[in-house]
Amino acid sequence: MHDDLPATRDAAVPSPGVSFVMPVLNERDYLENAVATVLSQEVAEPLELILALGPSRDGTTALAERIAARDPRVRLVANPAADIPVGLNLAIRAAQYETIVRVDAHSELDPGYTRQALATLRRVGAANVGGVMRADGRTAFQRAVARAYNSRIGLGGGAYHGGAEEGPAESAYLGVMRRRVLEDVGMFDESIRRGEDWELNLRIRAAGYRVWFDPKLAVTYWPRESWARLVRQFIATGTWRGELVRRFGRRNSLRFFAPPALVVLVAVAAVVAVLHAVGALAGAAGILAWTLYAPLVAYAAIVLFVAVASGGSLRERIWLAAVVPSMHLAWGLGFIGGLTRGAKHTVDTSRLDRNTPLP
Structure with missing residues (x-):
């Protein structure tokens, strides 16, 4: 299938309801805001948020339990392996609804994010829709990292870093996905600890579905807070990209x-x-x-x-x-x-x- 032609396999319109899935590990400083932006999404459909909790050591688990006790839309599943694709699969399997929205504890959604994504899914018949990673920072260092993320010289190439015109895409940042497509292609590959979204979208496109970029969708992302953590993150990410090339x-x-x-x-x-x-x-x-x-x-x-x-x-x-x-x-x-x-x-x-x- 050529991405510039109509999709050969059109994913059916999902039944009402949106399930947000979020892997969480040591995110005490970001979790509450991330959850609040999910629960305030302007959608007519019922929604739920499933947190896949890794073995945090900073009080994140206790915070997640308090959040879930306050709002029945928030549910918790244990992710003892702590790996992101494992947590995502656990959350998706626990989900009730047919539209899956991947979110990150280091991210915050605009109120209209999901509404816009659902409209785009239906309009173009896509299996996965993503938008722009809009990095931001709280400190001078984090703001500098955010500028690097948002610049083509920093993470240039991917549409979701630098922005591009709407259209078919290689991958999607986070992603608003149809559950039946995920099940059709075998969910996230749990043997891949970084770059799992790129590999999933590779299989989605190989199966004949469409992955779509919509620049009207934007997610605020908070980068790592120190130089040492940033370097460790990028070493791990680069290592897994080398594995994906293999x-x-x-x-x-x-x-x-x-x-x-x-x-x-x-x-x-x-x-x-x-x-x-x-x-x-x-x-x-x-x-x-x-x-x-x-x-x-x-x-x-x-x-x-x-x-x-x-x-x-x-x-x-x-x-x-x-x-x-x-x-x-x-x-x-x-x-x-x-x-x-x-x-x-x-x-x-x-x-x-x-x-x-x-x-």
């Missing part, structure tokens, strides 16, 4: 190879710099070696230009200049490891401990 080869976009290419270029340039310093390169070979530095200088200039032009405080601009290469290099290092050794049991350790206060 599994699915050329079905991965070429844009995924840019960060590892940067890592290789930096490593080679470092070796050449050492050789220059000790006088091992001379003559034509030495002059030719200098050309390796040109793309790195251009990259640094672009990053600095984006940081200076981004607005915000001086502190935010300095953080942005540090955050962008940190994201790229961490992701690229993870990718090389995942591609060469496989992801194996790699997890996103940035989610495992939130006991420290925000910086």
Whole structure:
């Protein structure tokens, strides 16, 4: 099936009712706001929110229990494995309704998000609809990360990061999905701990259904709160992308190879710099070696230009200049490891401990 042609398999209009599914682990600082934006969705259909609770250590579970006690629309399921795809599948299986809305404890929905998504699902006959990840921050560091997320130089390529025209898409951020399609393609692959949404949408499209991007849909996303957590997150994400390239080869976009290419270029340039310093390169070979530095200088200039032009405080601009290469290099290092050794049991350790206060 070509995505620019009518879908060969049109997902039937779901029965009334919307089930929101949210995997949760150590999200005490974000959970209450995330839940509130779900329960305030402007939809005529009945709704429920199912929280798949991992073994949190920061009081998240007790908070979730208080929230569920206040509102019968909130239900809890245990996710002792803590893995996101496992939690999503547990929540979907516990759901009552035919429309599944994936939400994240680090995200907040606009009041009309679900209403718009349901209208788009019906209008285009899609199986999954997603919109724009609109990153935001509470601290100077987090706001700098948000600017990197929202910029094409940071996470460019995916429609849901930089925005694009409405139309068929490779994947969908979070996603508003038809349950029967999920069951038809086998739900989330629980062997994939990061990038599970991309892999699910690959199977949805392979089965003949349509994945759709609607820029009118926007979700506020709160990035990691410290440099160390951000780096750990991106190493894990890159590692799993390397694993997905091992599994699915050329079905991965070429844009995924840019960060590892940067890592290789930096490593080679470092070796050449050492050789220059000790006088091992001379003559034509030495002059030719200098050309390796040109793309790195251009990259640094672009990053600095984006940081200076981004607005915000001086502190935010300095953080942005540090955050962008940190994201790229961490992701690229993870990718090389995942591609060469496989992801194996790699997890996103940035989610495992939130006991420290925000910086």
